[in-house]
Amino acid sequence: xxxTLSRKCTLHLGLLPILASCLLGAQACRAGLGDxxxxxxxxxxxxxxxxxxxxxxAHYERHEITTERGGRVxxxxxxxxxxxxxxxxxxxxxxxxxxxGSNYDAYVAAATNHRGSHHVFxxxxxxxxxxxxxxxxxxxxxxxxxxxxxAGTDPRSLR
Amino acid sequence: MINRxxxxxxxxxxxxxxxxxxxxxxxxxFSGGIASNPAANTMPIVVDRGPSQLADAGLSTINTxxxxxxxxxxxxxxxxxxxDHVALDTGSIGLRVMASVLGPGVSLPAVDDPASGRxxxxxxxxxxxxxxxxxxxxxxxxxxxxxxxLPLHLIGDAAAGTAPSSCVSGPDESTVLAFGANGVLxxxxxxQDCGDACxxxxxxxxxxxxxxxxxxxxxxxxxxxxxxxxxxxxLMSTDNNGVVIVLSAVPTSGALSTAGTLTFGVGTxxxxxxxxxxxYTLDDAGTLVTVFxxxxxxxxxxxxxxxxxxxxxxxxxxxxxxAAFYCPAQTLAMTAVIQGLNGNSAxxxxxxxxxxxxxxxxxxxxxxxxxxxxxxxxxxFGGFDWGLPxxxxxxxxxxxxxxASNGVTGPALAF
Numbered sequence: 146x147x148x149t150l151s152r153k154c155t156l157h158l159g160l161l162p163i164l165a166s167c168l169l170g171a172q173a174c175r176a177g178l179g180d181x182x183x184x185x186x187x188x189x190x191x192x193x194x195x196x197x198x199x200x201x202x203a204h205y206e207r208h209e210i211t212t213e214r215g216g217r218v219x220x221x222x223x224x225x226x227x228x229x230x231x232x233x234x235x236x237x238x239x240x241x242x243x244x245x246g247s248n249y250d251a252y253v254a255a256a257t258n259h260r261g262s263h264h265v266f267x268x269x270x271x272x273x274x275x276x277x278x279x280x281x282x283x284x285x286x287x288x289x290x291x292x293x294x295x296a297g298t299d300p301r302s303l304r
Numbered sequence: 305m306i307n308r309x310x311x312x313x314x315x316x317x318x319x320x321x322x323x324x325x326x327x328x329x330x331x332x333x334f335s336g337g338i339a340s341n342p343a344a345n346t347m348p349i350v351v352d353r354g355p356s357q358l359a360d361a362g363l364s365t366i367n368t369x370x371x372x373x374x375x376x377x378x379x380x381x382x383x384x385x386x387x388d389h390v391a392l393d394t395g396s397i398g399l400r401v402m403a404s405v406l407g408p409g410v411s412l413p414a415v416d417d418p419a420s421g422r423x424x425x426x427x428x429x430x431x432x433x434x435x436x437x438x439x440x441x442x443x444x445x446x447x448x449x450x451x452x453x454l455p456l457h458l459i460g461d462a463a464a465g466t467a468p469s470s471c472v473s474g475p476d477e478s479t480v481l482a483f484g485a486n487g488v489l490x491x492x493x494x495x496q497d498c499g500d501a502c503x504x505x506x507x508x509x510x511x512x513x514x515x516x517x518x519x520x521x522x523x524x525x526x527x528x529x530x531x532x533x534x535x536x537x538x539l540m541s542t543d544n545n546g547v548v549i550v551l552s553a554v555p556t557s558g559a560l561s562t563a564g565t566l567t568f569g570v571g572t573x574x575x576x577x578x579x580x581x582x583x584y585t586l587d588d589a590g591t592l593v594t595v596f597x598x599x600x601x602x603x604x605x606x607x608x609x610x611x612x613x614x615x616x617x618x619x620x621x622x623x624x625x626x627a628a629f630y631c632p633a634q635t636l637a638m639t640a641v642i643q644g645l646n647g648n649s650a651x652x653x654x655x656x657x658x659x660x661x662x663x664x665x666x667x668x669x670x671x672x673x674x675x676x677x678x679x680x681x682x683x684x685f686g687g688f689d690w691g692l693p694x695x696x697x698x699x700x701x702x703x704x705x706x707x708a709s710n711g712v713t714g715p716a717l718a719f
Contacts, residue, residue, distance in 0.1 A: 237507050238429050261610075264431055266474075277432070278431055280591045282590050
C-alpha cells in the first residue's frame with residue numbers, strides 16, 4: 146500500500162505543495178471523497194483536468210474539474226474543509242480510485258458479487274452512499290458521506 | 305448440468321402448455337416466437353437461469369436474455385465453436401466473449417496497434433467493475449447472418465495478462481462467474497463501443513497497446529474505428545440499420561423462463577416493420593428523459609442488459625439482504641413517463657415486487673424486479689434504467705446512429 150501511494154504521488158512532480166504533503170505521510174497523500182479541500186487540486190492533476198471552477202453556496206463550495214472530452218467531476222467541500230461528496234459525468238470514466246479516495250475499497254467490496262446490472266450500481270451504507278450508471282455511451286456517478294453532509298443540504302442537489 | 309440446461313430449454317419450448325415445471329407460464333405476446341424455419345435475419349432469445357458454469361457454482365441469472373453465437377477462425381468454415389448464454393445487451397456495443405469458454409479448436413488472431421506494432425487490448429468499464437482482454441477478430445455467425453473478421457473483445461485471455469492500473473475500476477469481471485454470462489452481444493444504438501473519442505485520442509480505461517502479459521507494459525492508445533469492438537449488426541451486409549427485440553409477456557408472479565426473437569433491421573423486411581410503434585430519439589450517450597416522482601430525469605435509458613427497473617423512490621423499502629433491490633411488502637403498480645428528445649412521450653405502467661420473495665423462487669423471468677439507482681437517502685442523478693421488465697410483452701426497435709427509418713434518424717428507440 147505504501148508503495149502504491151508513493152508511486153501515485155511522484156507522478157505529479159509539478160504539484161510541489163501536494164508533493165510536500167505527500168512526503169509527510171500516506172495520510173496526507175490521499176485525495177478525493179473524505180479528504181481535505183487541498184486534495185481537489187491533486188485530483189485535478191490525477192484526472193488531467195483542464196479547468197477548475199469554484200462555486201460557493203451557503204453550505205459548501207463546489208469545485209468543478211473539467212476533464213477529457215467534455216467530462217466533469219464536481220467535488221463538494223464543506224465549511225470544515227472536507228470533500229463530503231463527489232459527482233461525475235461525461236464520455237470518459239474518471240479514475241474512481243482518485244475520485245473516491247479512501248472510500249474506493251468500500252465500493253469494490255460492495256460491488257463484488259452483487260446481483261444487479263453491469264450498467265447500474267448503487268449502495269447506501271451508513272458510511273458511503275454511491276450510485277454509478279453506465280449508459281450506452283459515457284458514465285455518471287455520485288457519492289457522498291452521510292456523516293459529513295452539511296446540515297440543510299439535500300443530497301439530491303449534489304449532481 | 306447438461307441435463308439441467310436441457311430441461312430448461314425443453315421448458316421454453318413447452319411454454320404455451322399450462323404446466324411447465326411448476327412455475328407460471330408466459331403468454332405468447334406475438335406470433336412466430338421461435339419459428340420452426342426461422343428467417344435469416346432472426347435469432348432466438350431465451351431468458352433462463354444462465355450458463356452452466358453459474359449453476360455449477362450454485363448461482364443463476366434472472367431477467368437476462370441470452371443468445372447463442374458461433375465463432376470461427378477467420379477464413380475457416382470448420383474451425384468453429386458455438387457459444388451459448390451470450391447476454392443480449394442493448395446497453396452496450398460489440399461482441400465480448402470469455403476466453404475461458406473458447407476451446408482449442410478456434411484460433412482468433414490478435415488485432416494490432418498500428419502505431420506501436422504491439423497487441424491491442426481493451427478495458428471495458430462497467431458500473432460495477434471492469435473486464436480486460438485482447439481485441440481479436442473472428443468470423444461470426446448470428447442466426448442466418450455471417451460476418452467476416454469482426455473485431456471483438458476476448459475477455460480474460462492469457463495473452464492479455466493483467467490489466468493496467470488505469471483500467472482497474474471496481475471488481476474484476478473477467479470470468480464467467482464474475483460477469484454472469486459466457487459473453488455479451490452489445491447491439492445498442494451505436495456502431496463502435498467507444499467511437500470517435502477513442503479514434504481521436506488515447507483515453508485511459510479504453511484501448512491499450514501492450515506486450516504479452518499486459519500490466520505496466522500497456523499504454524493507452526488511440527484506436528481507429530475499424531479496429532474498435534463493433535456492433536456486429538451494423539456491419540452486416542443487409543438489415544443493418546438496427547434490431548428488434550421481441551420477448552413474450554411474463555406474469556407479475558414470474559415465469560421459470562421465457563423466450564423471444566432478435567430480428568436484424570428496422571423497417572427493412574416484412575418481419576421488422578415498425579407498425580404502430582412510435583420513435584423516441586436519444587442523445588449521444590444513448591439516453592432520454594423519464595419523468596418520475598415529479599422529476600424529469602435526463603440520463604435515463606432502456607437496457608436489455610439490466611435485469612430490473614432501476615430508479616430512485618425513497619418511499620420504497622430496500623431489501624435487507626440484497627441492497628441492490630426493492631422489497632415492498634406487496635407488489636405495487638406504478639407509472640412513469642418516457643420522453644424522447646423528439647418530444648414523443650409515453651406513460652409506462654410497471655410493477656415493483658418484493659425481490660427477496662422473487663429470489664426465493666426458481667423463476668428467471670420476473671416483471672416486478674426493481675431496485676434503487678440512486679441511494680435511498682436521495683438523489684436523482686442516475687436517471688431511470690428501464691431494464692428487461694420493460695421488454696416483456698413489448699417489442700422494442702433499436703435504430704442505430706445515423707440510420708433513418710420511418711422519417712426518424714437514429715439513435716432512436718421505438719415501442
